[in-house]
Amino acid sequence: MTKKSFFFIYLLVIGGLILALFQIKYTVLDLENEHKKLRIIIRKKQEELHVLNAEWAYLNNPERLFQLSKKYFQLRPIRGQQIVTYSDIQNSGAGEYDRERLKAIIEEKSKGKPFLNKEKH
Amino acid sequence: MKPFFQESFFKMSKYLNVWDESIRFDKFYSLTNWRLLIVSIAFSCFFFLICIRLTDVMIFGPRKSYNINSLNSPFEQSIPRADIVDRNGNILATHLITASVYADTDDIQNPKQAAELLHSVLEECLVSELEKKLSSGKRFIWLARHLTPKKQDAIRHLGIPGIYFKKDYKRVYPYSRLASHIIGFCDIDGYGIAGVEKSFEKFLRQSNEALRLSIDIRAQHILMKMLSEAIKEFSAIGGNAIFLKVKTGEIIAMESLPNIDLNHPSEFNEKNFFNINTLGVIEPGSVLKVLNVAIGLETGKITMNSVFDATKPIKIGKFVVSDFKGKDKILTLRESFIYSSNIASIKMLQAFGGAIQKKFFEDFGLFDPISLEISEIGHPIFPKRWTEATAMSCSYGYGIAVSPLRILATVNGIINDGIFIEPTIIYNKKCNYRKIILKRTSRIIRDLMRDAIIDGTGRRANIKGYRVFGKTGTTYKNKKGGYLNDANRARITSCIIGFPFEDPEYILLFMLDEPKSTEKTFGYATAGWNVAPYSGKTIEMLAPILGISFSNEA
Numbered sequence: 001m002t003k004k005s006f007f008f009i010y011l012l013v014i015g016g017l018i019l020a021l022f023q024i025k026y027t028v029l030d031l032e033n034e035h036k037k038l039r040i041i042i043r044k045k046q047e048e049l050h051v052l053n054a055e056w057a058y059l060n061n062p063e064r065l066f067q068l069s070k071k072y073f074q075l076r077p078i079r080g081q082q083i084v085t086y087s088d089i090q091n092s093g094a095g096e097y098d099r100e101r102l103k104a105i106i107e108e109k110s111k112g113k114p115f116l117n118k119e120k121h
Numbered sequence: 122m123k124p125f126f127q128e129s130f131f132k133m134s135k136y137l138n139v140w141d142e143s144i145r146f147d148k149f150y151s152l153t154n155w156r157l158l159i160v161s162i163a164f165s166c167f168f169f170l171i172c173i174r175l176t177d178v179m180i181f182g183p184r185k186s187y188n189i190n191s192l193n194s195p196f197e198q199s200i201p202r203a204d205i206v207d208r209n210g211n212i213l214a215t216h217l218i219t220a221s222v223y224a225d226t227d228d229i230q231n232p233k234q235a236a237e238l239l240h241s242v243l244e245e246c247l248v249s250e251l252e253k254k255l256s257s258g259k260r261f262i263w264l265a266r267h268l269t270p271k272k273q274d275a276i277r278h279l280g281i282p283g284i285y286f287k288k289d290y291k292r293v294y295p296y297s298r299l300a301s302h303i304i305g306f307c308d309i310d311g312y313g314i315a316g317v318e319k320s321f322e323k324f325l326r327q328s329n330e331a332l333r334l335s336i337d338i339r340a341q342h343i344l345m346k347m348l349s350e351a352i353k354e355f356s357a358i359g360g361n362a363i364f365l366k367v368k369t370g371e372i373i374a375m376e377s378l379p380n381i382d383l384n385h386p387s388e389f390n391e392k393n394f395f396n397i398n399t400l401g402v403i404e405p406g407s408v409l410k411v412l413n414v415a416i417g418l419e420t421g422k423i424t425m426n427s428v429f430d431a432t433k434p435i436k437i438g439k440f441v442v443s444d445f446k447g448k449d450k451i452l453t454l455r456e457s458f459i460y461s462s463n464i465a466s467i468k469m470l471q472a473f474g475g476a477i478q479k480k481f482f483e484d485f486g487l488f489d490p491i492s493l494e495i496s497e498i499g500h501p502i503f504p505k506r507w508t509e510a511t512a513m514s515c516s517y518g519y520g521i522a523v524s525p526l527r528i529l530a531t532v533n534g535i536i537n538d539g540i541f542i543e544p545t546i547i548y549n550k551k552c553n554y555r556k557i558i559l560k561r562t563s564r565i566i567r568d569l570m571r572d573a574i575i576d577g578t579g580r581r582a583n584i585k586g587y588r589v590f591g592k593t594g595t596t597y598k599n600k601k602g603g604y605l606n607d608a609n610r611a612r613i614t615s616c617i618i619g620f621p622f623e624d625p626e627y628i629l630l631f632m633l634d635e636p637k638s639t640e641k642t643f644g645y646a647t648a649g650w651n652v653a654p655y656s657g658k659t660i661e662m663l664a665p666i667l668g669i670s671f672s673n674e675a
Contacts, residue, residue: 080671
C-alpha cells in the first residue's frame with residue numbers, strides 16, 4: 001500500500017466518521033424534539049386528567065348523590081338487617097333449598113336431555 | 122509517518138531557499154512573496170479559528186446537555202402542591218390551573234380607557250381602583266387572580282397592550298363544607314394557613330404523592346347531616362361530633378357546626394372557623410363519671426358490691442350538689458352509674474381521695490393539650506390548687522375544662538382494654554399508646570356503660586343489632602362566673618357511645634350546644650333526650666357502611 005493511498009483511505013474513513021457523527025447527532029436532535037413535544041402533550045393530558053379527577057370528586061359529593069338517588073331511584077341507605085353473611089345463609093338452610101330448586105329447574109328445562117354430550121367422550 | 126514529515130521539511134527548505142534567492146536578486150518579486158506569505162498566514166489563522174468554532178458548535182454543542190433525569194416524571198415540575206385525599210382516595214383538596222391577569226404599566230397608553238374596558242369583564246373590580254393600579258407606574262401589578270377561562274378569553278379579546286396573563290394555581294376543595302375544619306385552607310398564593318394545609322405545608326410542597334387522611338368522607342357526611350338535623354330539631358346554637366376508630370385512634374370523621382365553605386373564604390368568621398372538637402374547652406359533665414368509676418375500681422377502693430347513700434344532697438362550699446331526678450335511696454355501683462348520680466360520684470371520690478384522682482387525671486392526659494396534627498388545639502383549664510372542692514366537682518364532671526377530643530380519647534383508652542392511643546388524622550400512622558388502666562377494669566366499665574344504654578340515661582341510644590354501650594352527660598354552661606339556675610339555663614349535652622360491646626371497634630362523641638326542649642321531649646333538654654337518640658341514629662347509619670355485622674340477638 002502506497003503512502004498516497006493510505007492517506008486517501010485515512011481521509012475517507014475520517015469523512016465517513018464525520019458523516020456518521022452528524023447523522024447520529026441530527027437523529028438525536030429529532031428524537032429530543034419529539035420527546036419534548038410528547039412531554040408537553042403528556043403534561044397537558046395530565047392536567048386535563050387532574051381537572052377531571054377534581055370534577056369527579058365534586059360530582060361524587062355524598063349530599064349530591066343522596067339527593068340524586070332520592071330523586072331518580074327508590075334506593076335508601078342500607079340497613080344493618082339487610083346484610084347477610086354466607087354462614088347465615090348456610091345455617092338458615094336457604095342455601096340447601098335453593099340448590100334443590102335449582103336442580104329441579106335445570107332438569108325441567110333440559111327435559112331429560114343429558115347435560116354433557118356423552119357420545120363425544 | 123516519519124518519511125512524510127521528512128519530505129515536507131525537505132520541500133519547505135526548498136521553498137525557503139527560493140525565497141532567499143528572490144529576496145537577494147529581485148526586490149519586486151520578493152515583496153510579492155512577502156505579501157502572499159502574510160495573506161496566507163492570515164487566512165490560515167482565520168480558517169483555523171473557524172475550524173475550532175465549527176468543532177465546538179457541531180460536536181460539543183452550544184446548549185446544555187439534555188436532562189435525562191427529568192424524563193421520569195414530566196409532571197413533577199408542575200405540581201405546586203400535593204393533593205389531600207381521604208382514606209378511600211377521594212380527593213379532599215386539589216388544585217386547578219387558572220390564569221391571573223397582571224399589568225405592566227409602562228406599556229399602558231391610556232389607563233382610564235383600559236380600566237373601563239377591563240371593568241366590562243372584571244365586574245367585581247371598581248373602575249377607579251383599576252385605573253389607580255394601571256397608572257401606578259409599576260412594572261408588575263396584579264389586576265385579578267384566578268380567572269375563569271371565559272373571562273381570560275374575554276380580556277384577551279379586549280386587546281389592551283400591557284395586560285398579560287400568568288399561569289396560576291388555585292386550591293379547590295370538591296367537598297366544600299365536609300371536614301372543613303380538619304383540611305383547613307390556603308391563602309391566595311397557595312400557602313396553607315389552617316388545618317392540615319398548614320401543618321403539612323412542607324410535605325405538601327415537596328411530595329408527589331397525595332397526603333392520605335384517616336377521614337372517611339361518607340362517615341363525615343353522615344355525621345354532618347345528623348348534627349345539622351339535631352341542631353335544627355332542638356334549636357341548638359351549635360354541635361360537634363367525633364367518630365373514632367378504637368384500636369388505632371384514627372379519626373374517621375370529625376365535625377363541628379357551624380362550619381365553613383372552604384371554597385368561599387369571604388364567609389369565614391370567628392364563629393364558624395372555630396373547631397369546638399379540638400379548640401373548644403368545656404366541662405365534660407357526667408361523661409367524666411366514667412373516669413371516676415374507673416379510678417375507684419382500679420385502686421380497689423370501690424367494687425361492684427359497693428353501695429352509696431344518695432339520699433341527702435352534699436354541700437360543697439356555698440353550692441349544694443343533688444341528683445337530677447334523684448332516686449332518694451341507697452344505690453349500688455351499677456345503679457349510681459346508670460342513673461348518673463352526682464352524690465354517689467362524690468361518695469366514690471371520698472373512697473379514694475383527691476390526690477389519687479389528680480394523679481390518675483394526669484396519667485389520663487387531661488391536663489395536657491391533645492397532640493393532633495393540626496395547630497388549632499385548645500389548652501385545658503384546671504385549677505392550680507387541687508382542693509377538696511375541686512376534687513368533688515371533678516368527680517361528676519365540673520371544675521375542669523378540656524377539649525371534646527381529649528374526653529373521647531381518654532374514654533376510648535378506658536374502654537379499649539385500658540390502652541390509651543393518641544388520636545390521629547393521618548391514615549395508617551404508627552400511633553403512640555400507653556396502658557392507663559387494667560384490662561379487667563376496662564371490661565367492668567364496658568359492662569356498666571352497656572347497662573347505662575339498656576336501662577339508664579342512654580336508653581334512647583339503644584339501637585337494635587349493634588350492641589352499643591355508652592354514657593350521656595349534661596353540663597350547665599358557666600356564664601357570667603356562675604351556673605345560671607333558671608328553667609331555661611344553657612346546657613351542653615353530650616353522649617359517648619361505642620360499639621360493638623364485646624370487642625369495641627368504633628366510638629362516637631355527639632354534643633349539642635344549648636339544645637332546647639321540644640314537645641316531643643316533654644320539656645326535657647338533657648342529653649338522654651336529644652343527643653342520645655341522635656347518636657343511636659348516627660351509629661345505625663354508619664355501621665353498615667363500615668361493615669360492622671348486625672346481630673339479631675341484641
